[in-house]
Amino acid sequence: xxxxxxxxxxxxxxxxxxxxxxxxxxxxxxxxxxxxxxxxxxxxxxxxxxxxxxxxxxxxxxxxxxxxxxxxxxxxxxxxxxxxxxxxxxxxxxxxxxxxxxxxxxxxxxxxxxxxxxxxxxxxxxxxxxxxxxxxxxxxxxxxxxxxxxxxxxxxxxxxxxxxxxxxxxxxxxxxxxxxxxxxxxxxxxxxxxxxxxxxxxxxxxxxxxxxxxxxxxxxxxxxxxxxxxxxxxxxxxxxxxxxxxxxxxxxxxxxxxxxxxxxxxxxxxxxxxxxxxxxxxxxxxxxxxxxxxxxxxxxxxxxxxxxxxxxxxxxxxxxxxxxxxxxxxxxxxxxxxxxxxxxxxxxxxxxxxxxxxxxxxxxxxxxxxxxxxxxxxxxxxxxxxxxxxxxxxxxxxxxxxxxxxxxxxxxxxxxxxxxxxxxxxxxxxxxxxxxxxxxxxxxxxxxxxxxxxxxxxxxxxxxxxxxxxxxxxxxxxxxxxxxxxxxxxxxxxxxxxxxxxxxxxxxxxxxxxxxxxxxxxxxxxxxxxxxxxxxxxxxxxxxxxxxxxxxxxxxxxxxxxxxxxxxxxxxxxxxxxxxxxxxxxxxxxxxxxxxxxxxxxxxxxxxxxxxxxxxxx
Amino acid sequence: xxxxxxxxxxxxxxxxxxxxxxxxxxxxxxxxxxxxxxxxxxxxxxxxxxxxxxxxxxxxxxxxxxxxxxxxxxxxxxx
Numbered sequence: 001x002x003x004x005x006x007x008x009x010x011x012x013x014x015x016x017x018x019x020x021x022x023x024x025x026x027x028x029x030x031x032x033x034x035x036x037x038x039x040x041x042x043x044x045x046x047x048x049x050x051x052x053x054x055x056x057x058x059x060x061x062x063x064x065x066x067x068x069x070x071x072x073x074x075x076x077x078x079x080x081x082x083x084x085x086x087x088x089x090x091x092x093x094x095x096x097x098x099x100x101x102x103x104x105x106x107x108x109x110x111x112x113x114x115x116x117x118x119x120x121x122x123x124x125x126x127x128x129x130x131x132x133x134x135x136x137x138x139x140x141x142x143x144x145x146x147x148x149x150x151x152x153x154x155x156x157x158x159x160x161x162x163x164x165x166x167x168x169x170x171x172x173x174x175x176x177x178x179x180x181x182x183x184x185x186x187x188x189x190x191x192x193x194x195x196x197x198x199x200x201x202x203x204x205x206x207x208x209x210x211x212x213x214x215x216x217x218x219x220x221x222x223x224x225x226x227x228x229x230x231x232x233x234x235x236x237x238x239x240x241x242x243x244x245x246x247x248x249x250x251x252x253x254x255x256x257x258x259x260x261x262x263x264x265x266x267x268x269x270x271x272x273x274x275x276x277x278x279x280x281x282x283x284x285x286x287x288x289x290x291x292x293x294x295x296x297x298x299x300x301x302x303x304x305x306x307x308x309x310x311x312x313x314x315x316x317x318x319x320x321x322x323x324x325x326x327x328x329x330x331x332x333x334x335x336x337x338x339x340x341x342x343x344x345x346x347x348x349x350x351x352x353x354x355x356x357x358x359x360x361x362x363x364x365x366x367x368x369x370x371x372x373x374x375x376x377x378x379x380x381x382x383x384x385x386x387x388x389x390x391x392x393x394x395x396x397x398x399x400x401x402x403x404x405x406x407x408x409x410x411x412x413x414x415x416x417x418x419x420x421x422x423x424x425x426x427x428x429x430x431x432x433x434x435x436x437x438x439x440x441x442x443x444x445x446x447x448x449x450x451x452x453x454x455x456x457x458x459x460x461x462x463x464x465x466x467x468x469x470x471x472x473x474x475x476x477x478x479x480x481x482x483x484x485x486x487x488x489x490x491x492x493x494x495x496x497x498x499x500x501x502x503x504x505x506x507x508x509x510x511x512x513x514x515x516x517x518x519x520x521x522x523x524x525x526x527x528x529x530x531x532x533x534x535x536x537x538x539x540x541x542x543x544x545x546x547x548x549x550x551x552x553x554x555x556x557x558x559x560x561x562x563x564x565x566x567x568x569x570x571x572x573x574x575x576x577x578x579x580x581x582x583x584x585x586x587x588x589x590x591x592x593x594x595x596x597x598x599x600x601x602x603x604x605x606x607x608x609x610x611x612x613x614x615x616x617x618x
Numbered sequence: 619x620x621x622x623x624x625x626x627x628x629x630x631x632x633x634x635x636x637x638x639x640x641x642x643x644x645x646x647x648x649x650x651x652x653x654x655x656x657x658x659x660x661x662x663x664x665x666x667x668x669x670x671x672x673x674x675x676x677x678x679x680x681x682x683x684x685x686x687x688x689x690x691x692x693x694x695x696x697x
Contacts, residue, residue: 028663032631062659224674225658235662 012383015041019073026066026239035069046567047077048253053104053156055083055091057115059230066242074246074255074406075363085230092146095153106252107154108245110161110208111143112232113189120185123170136185140192151200155481158203159248162190165209167217202481204248204410211244247405254469254479257307257386257406258360259338260299261351263369264313264320268296268332270394273319283329291394296331298401303336306416307407308358308423311340312350312367318342338423347374348381357427359532361471361568366404411461418509425505426533443537443607450539450608451500452546453510455615459498460485462510466529472571473540474529476564476590489615493518494526499543501534508534512543516551523551525561535571538605544579545602546610552597559595560584621668622697625690628667629683632660645682657681668695 018034050071054060060082071078081102083091088111091097099107114121117135124132147158166182190209197203212220215237222234233241250256265272269292270282282289303309309332313320320342325334334340338358341350347367355362362384369375375389386406390397409416429446453459464482471477488494499512511534515527525547530540551559561576576593577583580600584592604610619627629644630637633651646652652660657680661672664686670693672680680689687697 027666028659029628029631029667059655061655062662224677225662228674228677229654229658231658235659235666 012041012045013379015045015072016379016383016387019069022069022239026236028235028238031066031069031239035065035072038069038072042072042077045075047072047075048255049077049079050106050249050253051079051081051102051104052106052108052249053081053083053099053102054108054110055088055099056108056110057086057088057112058110058226058232059085060110062231062235063233063238063241066238067245070239070242070246071249073243074250074253076246076249076253076255078249089142089146092150100153104154104156106157106159106249107150108159108161109143109147111163113139113163113186114232115230120182120189121166121168123168123182130180132182132185133180133188136189137192140189140196144192144196147196147200147203151203155202155484157252157481158197158200159206159245160193160197160203161206161208162193163209164212164217201483206244206248208244211240215240243405247408250406251409251468252479254471255406256364256408256469257366257404258364259308259310259354259358260302260366260368261310261312261347261354261385262299263371263374264311264315264323264342266370266394267368267390267397268292268311268330269323269327273323274315278323278327281323281327283327285329288394289329291397293329293331295394295397295401298398300331300336302401302407303332303420305407306409306419308338308420309336310338310354311342312347312354313340313342314344314347315342335424336420338420339427346377346381348378351378351382351385358423359472359535366406368400409465411465418507422506422508423533425508428505429503440605440607443605445504446537446607447504448537448539448608449502450542450546450610451502452543452610452612453498453500453615454612455489455496456498456613457486457489457615459510460489460496463496463498463513466510466513466531467527470529470531471566471568472532473535473575474566474569475525475527475572476562477566477569478527480527488515497543497547499530499539501539512539514543514547516547518554518556521557523547523554523556523559525559528561532571538607540575541579542604542608542610545604546612548595548597548600548602549604552602556597558597561593561595562590563593564590621695624667625664625687625697628663629660629686632656632663640683642684642687643682645685647681652681660686664690668693670695 015038018038022030022034064080064082067080068078081099081104083099088109091099113136116139119125119132120136163186166186169182171181194205197205220234220237221232226232262268270288271280273281283292284290285293299309311320321334321340324330324332324337339354341353351365351367355365362382365385366388367378367385368388368390370390372389375387378385378387388400388404390400460482463485464480467478467480485496488496495516495518497514497516498510501508501511512530513527514525517524517526548559561581563572563576565573581593581595584594586592626637626640629640633649633656635649635651646657661677665672668690670690672689676689680686691697
């Protein structure tokens, strides 16, 4: 679509303002205008591209600008393809359907039972409730068969929208006792969908029912456009629906946020610590203190899912730390914060410092503050940071956390749950680096122990997750799912090496992954990536040296690799050069590297203990 | 913006044409981008812009600028 007006070059900060405006008032005009202006920005700021196919039982087309705009808000450039109306099952089943050449990364399957089994929503047309269950069951069988067929042709991530609760219940108050009634059939349909997703693999259920419930089905559905144009979702909710879809795209695109930086005064508690004192701040079981307790509990829940928390507060150094440690009602305690920055210096400086210390990109940060001035300053200085201004009323704070739909991962690993602890250890390590004499002494003091799993099936889930998340130290940014890794683990000509790290500060878990393709005269690094929180400790080069040694032992003359440049993996660009690989043929975005194993120095530094865990069988 | 400007702005944004190209006689017959789906978006956008509610019996007979203007006038929007 061509914009009627000339597209002006927006700054990143202006783009954020535009998105805020749409968020506050998502009318069709605001959405269309903002999308046109923002799409000019994708060239200036790095975006992840997703080819997105949408298959539905209703008309989705009018929501396309909303979807593309919401995606741009998450730095995703969406290339949509919408299946012709009514073509959900044929598109999945027919190998010659147009979705095949489109080659989507993600396929949305949005079936509404209201469209295909209207009796479930309008009421069974007879007293024979077995008939209702049978119809629902038949439809789920058909959906199952269609998706299973499609899975054989495509490895795209599948997003299955679940079914909304029927809002009109014919038998009304007796429904809860009716074994075969509408609610019974609806629950059955959703549980079938969940089993289907588990069976298919790389397939996730989106809780559309919860979305409709949150907004209220009477407001969500516009019966006029539903009946006239088969557009059930009311125009005022297009953007809510779009954001709901995009929240599921963030983890696929590696665009989920990882860390929240919080203000303290009038954010974690009511009042000003410096003025009101430790006893005077509002935090406790009565209003308004209970509003802050609820807010803290929601933050703690995020922390336990692996989201890091930090404080940036303008206060006397030491005062906030003391309050967090000693106020009797605090939910969040020092162990929950990766770091606390309490001083009179500007908050963007604190955030820059945190980003450097933890090796995290600024675009993985969320900043929450009650001060409009602080928020404006953050937006202007660090537009990559998602800045959230708290509402005036603390009773609404918890809702802010609920609306932040940017932290999602599809599966939670043990590493996620322990990430807060691991990053805190990392911050402590950096502290040690500033006092150590020279680097080898520092490295030795860390007592690093590398455990390398060789084709270890148990690590496949975490390995796949790393490929989804790692952007900076990633050789070619191939995103994988667990099934891909498991397939390589089984393949005799491929080795999967998963690198675990423990040191004096704790267990960092699995932090690196290498996939090597083997032939008699060459081993080739197909993938190599490492969590950025452990970079700068010679682990990455040692991992490669270890693989090189293994290749030499296998009698192979050289070890090859292909670097593919992305907007985010510049930290990797000269890595092979540093490891003494010879540069080979290059194209615009990629370069071949090779290490001659006859002459290469592949000694392991003395500050490492390495243990390889060979899997007995594949 | 007065109501006339708001009206033209909605038409231009949804139908992807310059405001100057929108004439009173412009209709779904004369404009390719004015298809059925865009017509529904157009009515939705006008509802949002002017805070009016349009009944379904007006969906079919409002596929021209003149007809939309009449519809809005009947709903209390003055030009």
